Amino acid sequence: MSRLQVVSGKGGTGKTTVAAALALALAREGRRTLLVEVEGRQGIAQLFGTQALPYEERKIAVAPGGGEVFALAIDAERALLDYLQMFYKLGSAGRALKKLGAIDFATTVAPGLRDVLLTGKACEAVRRKDRTGRYVYDHVVMDAPPTGRITRFLNVNDEVAGLARFGPVHHQAQAVMKVLKSPETAVHLVTLLEEMPVQETADGIAELTEAGLPVGRVVVNMVRPHHLDERTLRAAAGERRADVAGALSRAGLGGAGRGERAEQLVDPLLAQAAEHAGRVELERAQRTVLEELRVPAYELPLLGAGMDVAGLYELAAALREQAGAGTA
Numbered sequence: 233m234s235r236l237q238v239v240s241g242k243g244g245t246g247k248t249t250v251a252a253a254l255a256l257a258l259a260r261e262g263r264r265t266l267l268v269e270v271e272g273r274q275g276i277a278q279l280f281g282t283q284a285l286p287y288e289e290r291k292i293a294v295a296p297g298g299g300e301v302f303a304l305a306i307d308a309e310r311a312l313l314d315y316l317q318m319f320y321k322l323g324s325a326g327r328a329l330k331k332l333g334a335i336d337f338a339t340t341v342a343p344g345l346r347d348v349l350l351t352g353k354a355c356e357a358v359r360r361k362d363r364t365g366r367y368v369y370d371h372v373v374m375d376a377p378p379t380g381r382i383t384r385f386l387n388v389n390d391e392v393a394g395l396a397r398f399g400p401v402h403h404q405a406q407a408v409m410k411v412l413k414s415p416e417t418a419v420h421l422v423t424l425l426e427e428m429p430v431q432e433t434a435d436g437i438a439e440l441t442e443a444g445l446p447v448g449r450v451v452v453n454m455v456r457p458h459h460l461d462e463r464t465l466r467a468a469a470g471e472r473r474a475d476v477a478g479a480l481s482r483a484g485l486g487g488a489g490r491g492e493r494a495e496q497l498v499d500p501l502l503a504q505a506a507e508h509a510g511r512v513e514l515e516r517a518q519r520t521v522l523e524e525l526r527v528p529a530y531e532l533p534l535l536g537a538g539m540d541v542a543g544l545y546e547l548a549a550a551l552r553e554q555a556g557a558g559t560a
Contacts, residue, residue: 234418236358237373240382241422242429246453248275250422251375256548259299263370267303270350276303311349347388355411379436387443418448425515450527454534530554
């Protein structure tokens with residue numbers, strides 16, 4: 233089972249929610265999971281109803297069986313200071329550079345450097361061990377950038393390793409890519425059963441595969457229940473006005489003049505049924521596209537009450553159920 237679980241997806245598909253639910257699903261039966269945010273949006277804190285996450289690992293939830301979920305919002309500036317201290321022993325000189333604005337300047341004008349720092353920090357958490365030689369975290373889940381830039385984000389260390397042919401930068405970049413391109417890592421893509429997210433998912437899988445990055449699963453999020461059976465769906469797609477009006481009358485709508493009242497309900501009911509039938513057909517077509525990608529998939533339901541902490545636990549349970557003993 234991969235120890236670094238990277239979650240990406242088109243904007244609006246709920247990738248942060250899926251990442252949080254996956255962290256809860258993995259942190260079960262005494263396991264420890266670190267949930268990492270790299271985009272500075274504080275989406276994890278909002279989901280769990282906590283204060284904004286600082287640049288430190290903080291416990292935010294307890295999973296079934298006593299497992300724990302920790303969270304970290306990686307800040308590129310602080311990560312660069314850590315990097316300078318780790319490899320160049322700058323210490324107070326690094327803090328002086330921060331006061332002068334040099335750190336902010338470096339991480340702003342060089343987005344590739346930001347990505348190196350963010351991925352490096354996550355991979356450090358994956359490799360970290362305690363004094364007994366045991367991994368500090370059983371799993372690290374990264375709420376990663378959207379699908380459109382996930383491959384470049386993860387592959388940036390490969391570019392850096394090629395530019396810096398020797399020295400600590402080269403070795404650090406190589407160490408990060410060794411994790412990212414190994415079975416220790418799985419990159420999951422979140423989608424909806426809609427044309428644009430599915431197409432972006434297909435493109436993302438192709439790009440990740442070409443770059444040699446390990447594709448995990450497709451997570452189909454916010455799946456709506458189908459309320460009509462096949463026969464009713466076929467009827468809803470056509471004009472069955474008289475049949476619907478008769479059924480409403482037989483159901484006892486209205487009493488005196490009930491036929492007239494039933495007639496008034498026909499148009500909106502037929503419109504809703506036709507809309508539902510159209511949605512079902514669209515989802516079937518997109519499922520077919522996803523099946524042709526030949527990537528294992530999970531499905532998560534649309535929660536009618538909205539998303540809160542209870543909803544996260546519900547989604548985590550759905551992931552565990554689909555994955556069996558080997559989540560993700």
